[in-house]
Amino acid sequence: MTTGVGAFLETNPLRAGLTRERAAGPCSVVIFGASGDLTRRKLVPALYNLHLDRLLPAGFALVGVARRPLSDSAFAGAIRDGIVRHSRRPLDLDLWKEMAPRISYVPATFEDAEGYRRLADHLARLDRERGTGGSRLFYLATPPSAYPTIVKNLALAGLSRPGAGGSFARVVVEKPFGRDLATARTLNAEVNAAFDERDVFRIDHYLGKETVQNLMVFRFGNAIFEPLWGREHVDHVQIAVAETLGVEGRGEYFEEAGIVRDIVQNHMFQLLCLTAMEPPVSLRPDAIRDEKVKVLRALRPVPAERALEESVRGRYGAGASGGSPVPAYLEEPGVAPGSRTETYAALRVLVDNWRWAGVPFYLRAGKRLPKRVTEIALTFRHVPHRLFAGAGASPNANTLALRIQPDEGITLRFDSKVPGPEPRIQPVAMDFRYGTSFGQEPPEAYERLLLDAILGDSTLFIRRDEVEASWGWIDAIEAGWAASDAAPAAYPAGSWGPAESDALIERDGRSWRRL
Numbered sequence: 001m002t003t004g005v006g007a008f009l010e011t012n013p014l015r016a017g018l019t020r021e022r023a024a025g026p027c028s029v030v031i032f033g034a035s036g037d038l039t040r041r042k043l044v045p046a047l048y049n050l051h052l053d054r055l056l057p058a059g060f061a062l063v064g065v066a067r068r069p070l071s072d073s074a075f076a077g078a079i080r081d082g083i084v085r086h087s088r089r090p091l092d093l094d095l096w097k098e099m100a101p102r103i104s105y106v107p108a109t110f111e112d113a114e115g116y117r118r119l120a121d122h123l124a125r126l127d128r129e130r131g132t133g134g135s136r137l138f139y140l141a142t143p144p145s146a147y148p149t150i151v152k153n154l155a156l157a158g159l160s161r162p163g164a165g166g167s168f169a170r171v172v173v174e175k176p177f178g179r180d181l182a183t184a185r186t187l188n189a190e191v192n193a194a195f196d197e198r199d200v201f202r203i204d205h206y207l208g209k210e211t212v213q214n215l216m217v218f219r220f221g222n223a224i225f226e227p228l229w230g231r232e233h234v235d236h237v238q239i240a241v242a243e244t245l246g247v248e249g250r251g252e253y254f255e256e257a258g259i260v261r262d263i264v265q266n267h268m269f270q271l272l273c274l275t276a277m278e279p280p281v282s283l284r285p286d287a288i289r290d291e292k293v294k295v296l297r298a299l300r301p302v303p304a305e306r307a308l309e310e311s312v313r314g315r316y317g318a319g320a321s322g323g324s325p326v327p328a329y330l331e332e333p334g335v336a337p338g339s340r341t342e343t344y345a346a347l348r349v350l351v352d353n354w355r356w357a358g359v360p361f362y363l364r365a366g367k368r369l370p371k372r373v374t375e376i377a378l379t380f381r382h383v384p385h386r387l388f389a390g391a392g393a394s395p396n397a398n399t400l401a402l403r404i405q406p407d408e409g410i411t412l413r414f415d416s417k418v419p420g421p422e423p424r425i426q427p428v429a430m431d432f433r434y435g436t437s438f439g440q441e442p443p444e445a446y447e448r449l450l451l452d453a454i455l456g457d458s459t460l461f462i463r464r465d466e467v468e469a470s471w472g473w474i475d476a477i478e479a480g481w482a483a484s485d486a487a488p489a490a491y492p493a494g495s496w497g498p499a500e501s502d503a504l505i506e507r508d509g510r511s512w513r514r515l
């Protein structure tokens, strides 16, 4: 008999249909940058959890490629360690015994043509010995500067085409995908010279989050919200990505990026697209991606000379995080003394189309804020005639907040009469929580995305034109900032960002939501 949580899961009608039926065909997954952080923290635990859910094919092999000389068993040991430390579910020894023999390692530098020939031979051998069927997924988990070299060498070694009997050769490219429009275009050209666009999977892990995918279901699977979703009813939209983390030893990378390149251009713009897009005609990958690109093309360009009016950049000083003192950004290892890099940004974005004309989208993202919260909130217009103004009706209008993480859920706030003879009114909330309704932790984003890439489903990956359209908008903001001598506005670590950010939204008679 199943008891407790197990029984709840089996009997909870909301869980019906949650089991995934998709199973992948045989293939090898080759990770370039196999000794890196991303591999250990995200990719390996994701593959293990897919294996645990029996979603990997019987003919499967994982091949690591990196510079360091390592034996297959030493690499498998590192993978095991990654699973033990970072998997959401503990390592099961029987499953590990099945997985370990499928792991191998090819030491090679990314420039070394001979290394790719060895890789090609190795993959052909796996096809024979492990039944991987000639299909390959190459995952670029390296510094971005290595991407062009790797894709070029893969093509030269004949690896951008499937092996004998195989059905695909695909490449997964991690962000950052370029650092501006010009570099993104060059990189796109280099990648597309080696792989067809349909075989290029540009990853943005936010799209793998369950709550982000639910945005489409919420909007287009329910009849009641969509009629309210636009300028007639929505006053403005706020999107926030707040993190308590600092740059976590990635000072050098962050110096080159800043929060706008690190988070806004990709993760936040994806949230913006999914919030603002029109209903796609179908769930085909291109039908959805077409609609997202239309949103990006409708963003009102901000001329560089107006960037400082429409945006705020901030940088954390010393302060506290989780009750402990933390250093200023400028004191972090790898940060240049005269740095102008921002760790916080607030932007006012307008979407010039029929649905959103005149509705501002306020975006804010920051490191070392007081809480980790990602949220999209629509604030609705006030009623046209305030009958209850004298009864304490809140000055806040109705809001619909989609909590992407943590405490994933959706909350609708509205006014209600307080019981009793007095005509008193108070805001209350109608709440949906994933944890309560579905009784299970959502899988990690990388699980879904790796499986989709193996299956060849590009819906949750970024298309070439999408990447270019988003950089096009960001470039002007970056150019405006670069032209200014001013340092980013200061905020203490552990606060909600600089005062200038409050001023940006208050200028329009609105304020940031309390997160």
Ligand code: BG6
Pocket: 243, 245, 262, 263, 374
């Ligand atoms: C990454 C950024 O893409 O996303 C990090 O490079 C950031 O700086 C991270 O911390 C946030 O991801 P998540 O899933 O924790 O919200």
